[in-house]
Amino acid sequence: MIEAVPPTVEIQVHAGCRYTSLLQTGVDIMTTVPCSIGDFLDRLPGFSKDYIINRVQTIFLNSTAVDDMETPLSGTAPVVALSAAMPGLAGAIFRRNSMHAALRSAKIPDFAAPSTQSRIIGVRLKLFNMVAAEKGEALFAAGVHCTGAGLLDFIAGHPAFLTSISRALFSGQELADSDLIKRLRTTDTIQLTIKMRGAILPAKTTTKEAHHE
Amino acid sequence: MSDKIFRVNMTTLTTCVEEVPANWAGHGGRGLTSTIVTAEVPPTCHPLGPNNKLIIAPGLLSGTPAANSGRLSFGGKSPLTGTIKESNAGGTAAQLMARCGCKALILEGRPAGNTWYSLAVSPKGVTINVETELIGKGNFEVVSTVTGRIAKKHALISIGQTGEMRMAAANISVKDSEGHLRSAGRGGLGAVMGSKRVKFITIDPQDGKVAIADPxxxxxxxxxxxxxxxxxxxxxxxxxxxxxxxxxxxxEAGGLPTKNFTAGQFAGHDKISGETMYDRIMERGGKPKHGCHPGCVIQCSQIYNDLKGQYKTSGFEYESIWAMGADCCVDNLDHIAEADSLMDDLGLDSIETSVAMGVAMEGGLLEFGDGEGILRILKEEVAKGTGLGRIIGGGAGLVGKTFGVARVPVVKNQAIPAYDPRAIKGIGITYATSTMGADHTMGYAIATNILKVGGSVDPLAKEGQVELSRNLQIATAAIDSTGMCLFIAFAALDDATCLPALIDLINARFGINLTGDDVVNLGKYILKTERAFNEAAGFTRTDDRLPEFFEYEPLAPHNMVWDFTGEEIDSFWDF
Structure with a gap:
């Protein structure tokens, strides 16, 4: 559940910092429904129709592979996952409009008919592999919703991310990394923005690296 | 240089070089290993007895400059499944063996006594040598020691301690161009090599070259x-x-077998994913891109370093990471990498062994998620050949029987790999009908519309899934005969120029005029040949079945069960 006005977390990182794999567990994007998957993707920062058609080869809606871009977002908290073309037979099976779609389990997705009433919901968006690498930066620059615990979990597995932070603001207040961690521990949903600095800056202090190791 | 058959009799400790029989001439790789096994191995023989043979064959295009043509096939009767078996690996051996003019190396017989041997292959034939120093040693030491003994460029095929101990999950390793290992993992052919008392094989092509009819x-x-x-x-x-x-x-699809196949999604997926692995490789100075054999242009392998930035493992594949990860609920990628390295050194199939660990966890040996416990068992039990170690190294089926577990994910006693057949039923058909036990690579390749195998497929009908699995297995069998990596299938799937170019490569290599139909017929021939061997070994249609629990345990999140009838599965063989 997304809080009405979640606190903002704005993070600036050094160039070369790898953080787009944070998207593999998903972030929440507020969107107005009813809305098709195609329209939802088209509204995402950095996405274009051409990119969606040519690069996004695999789409899951609520864990079911989707072929038709007109499929409406369904459920109160839809989960959409995007991937580039994937290897192996399994990759081919789940690819959009694949001739190997016949090898999926033959269960017809039960996408409930969406309400015609316009409303704003949070869509859990997961970006995998090349799609995350190519579009993650734009998405984070525009801002996403996620949980404090999710960001902490990512930081725990990616210590280099923390050492790449050049500036962090929590609800507009600049914080040291250690204080940011403390605040994230006690915050459910945050509105997260990550932006890359243009220049590669010197490595941070040994104290900070040790702290996060 | 014309191709020959190199034969080694380990009973008499003699070798010879033979002409290639006419009906073997058009085969390579899997097509050749299965043809020879069917011709020369009594189907009812014991896989570790003197009558089984280990066949090693480069592909039709091995040794040429053709991209991605460096796979080497190993064949025999499997100690794990009791069926015919082909397993292939990258590395440098396929290309150098082809440059020796060796179309196939046949190891037969079994020596009396406890002496171990090594073989040296050159264009002149095979030399048998007594080996003492490396017996009881792991693959890594074999590579470093043999590389020190032989100054010139060579290829190396070896088994680890588990092959020596003839464990049914033992694999055969092939040195790659950087001195790391690639494995012919499945089916326990390392135990067959161990039964012949051959620890390793070196290959020196000298000045041998592969002739190309139309350069x-x-x-x-x-x-x-x-x-x-x-x-x-x-x-x-x-x-x-x-x-x-x-x-x-x-x-995401709900098809990632988790906690010994009790769920289809793993909460720790992001801790073991390719995306996380990439970040870690980059942070630790590894290499995200790396070929398993010279001439590979896809480069799906990688070098994974440990926390200190030191080399830990390479060829860190999805199926291995899934098996030790999600199936055993281990979400620590470093533990999985350590286990992968240990299994490489011991010479174990990382799928079979890891699935066996998952079954053992269900049986109470360890808690799910205990990565350190897995490492301890590999080091202290499997490596030393204790009773428990031999049970784990005997594969998932043996572990299930030993620990009284009913949920044992095997077909023909070979562990089911990383795609749950309840969530992806078409792959389940391949697991059930494969001539070699559950194997995801058996039905892998090439779009039906390009090869024009079979007719139209109704995506909502079971018949369509059976037909597509059949077509994929036919095409895969043909590709496995070329020495090509199966990943060429991606391009062949989408690019209309790819498959004709592959056929042109074969035609130019041998000065022949194969067509697409010939490729299809080759694939059909291989499948039928392998099935005939299995039938003669005692296998029936009832062996083409998935384990019962898939029928009564729905898989979350889609709550699907396996619901193909025996008759529907059996229709696979209607061609």
Missing amino acids: EKFKAANKIFTKALTSHPISQGLGQYGTNVLVNIIN
């Missing part, structure tokens, strides 16, 4: 073929994330 045509075809591979978008993803890129996709 200009070959060069032109290879250019088209290579372009089709390198320009394909999947090649880009593979080069960055490796095959482990599949963790997130299969997890």
Whole structure:
């Protein structure tokens, strides 16, 4: 559940910092429904129709592979996952409009008919592999919703991310990394923005690296 | 140099070089190993007895400059499944063996006594040598020691301690161009090599070259073929994330077998995914892109370093990471990498062994998620050949029987790999009907519309799934005969120039005129040949079944069960 006005977390990182794999567990994007998957993707920062058609080869809606871009977002908290073309037979099976779609389990997705009433919901968006690498930066620059615990979990597995932070603001207040961690521990949903600095800056202090190791 | 058959009799400790029989001449790789096994191995023989044979065959295009043509096939009767078996690996051996003029190396018989041997292959034939120093040693020490003994460029095929102990999950390793290992993993052929008391085989091509009948045509075809591979978008993803890129996709689809196949999604998927692995490789100075054999243009392998930035493992594949990860609920990628390295050194199939660990966890041996416990068992039990170690090394089926577990994910006693057949039923058909036990690579390759195998497929009908699995297995069997990596299938799937270029490569290599139909017929011949061997060994249609629990345990999140009838599965063989 997304809080009405979640606190903002704005993070600036050094160039070369790898953080787009944070998207593999998903972030929440507020969107107005009813809305098709195609329209939802088209509204995402950095996405274009051409990119969606040519690069996004695999789409899951609520864990079911989707072929038709007109499929409406369904459920109160839809989960959409995007991937580039994937290897192996399994990759081919789940690819959009694949001739190997016949090898999926033959269960017809039960996408409930969406309400015609316009409303704003949070869509859990997961970006995998090349799609995350190519579009993650734009998405984070525009801002996403996620949980404090999710960001902490990512930081725990990616210590280099923390050492790449050049500036962090929590609800507009600049914080040291250690204080940011403390605040994230006690915050459910945050509105997260990550932006890359243009220049590669010197490595941070040994104290900070040790702290996060 | 014309191709010959190199034969080694380990009973008499003699070797010879023979002409290639006419009906073997058109075969290579899997097609040849299965042809020879069917011709020369009594189907009812004991896999570790003197009557079984280990066949090692390069592909039809091995030793040429054709891109991605460095796979080496190993064949015999499997100690794990009791069926015919072909397993293939990258590394440098296929190309150098082809340059020796060796179309196939046949190891037969079994020596009396306890002496161990090594073999040295050159264009002149095979030499048998007594080996003492490396007996009881792991593959890594074999590679470093043999590399020190032989100054010149050579290829190396070896078994670890588990092959010496003839464990049914023992694999055969092949040295790659950087001195790391690639494995012919499945089916326990390392135990067959161990039963022949051959610890390792070196291959020195000297000045041998592979003759190409029409070099200009070959060069032109290879250019088209290579372009089709390198320009394909999947090649880009593979080069960055490796095959482990599949963790997130299969997890999202609900088909990632988790906690010994009790769920289809793993909460720790992001801790073991290709995306996370890539970040870690970059942070630790590893290599995200790396070929398993010279001439590979896809480069899906990688070098994974440990916390200190030191080399830990390479060829860190999706199926291995899934098996030790999601199936055993281990979400620590470093533990999985350590286990992968240990299994490489011991010479164990990382799928079979890891699935066996998952079954053992269900049986109470360890808690799910206990990565350190797995490492301890590999080091202290399997490596030393204790009773428990031999049970784990005997595969998932043996572990299930030993620990009284009913949920044992095997077909023909071979562990089911990383795609749950309840969530992806078409792959379940392949697991059930494969001539070699559950194996995801058996039905892998090439779009039906390009090969024109079979007719139209109704995506909502079971008949369509059976038909597509059949067509894929036919095509895969043919590709396995070329020495090509199966990943060429991506390009062949989408690029209309790719498969014709591959056929042109074969035609230019041998000066023949194969057509697409010939390729299809080759695939059919291989499948039928392998099935005939299995039937003569005592297998029936009832062996083409998935384990019962798939029928009564729905798989979350889609709550699907396996619901193909025996008759529906049996229709696979109607061709």
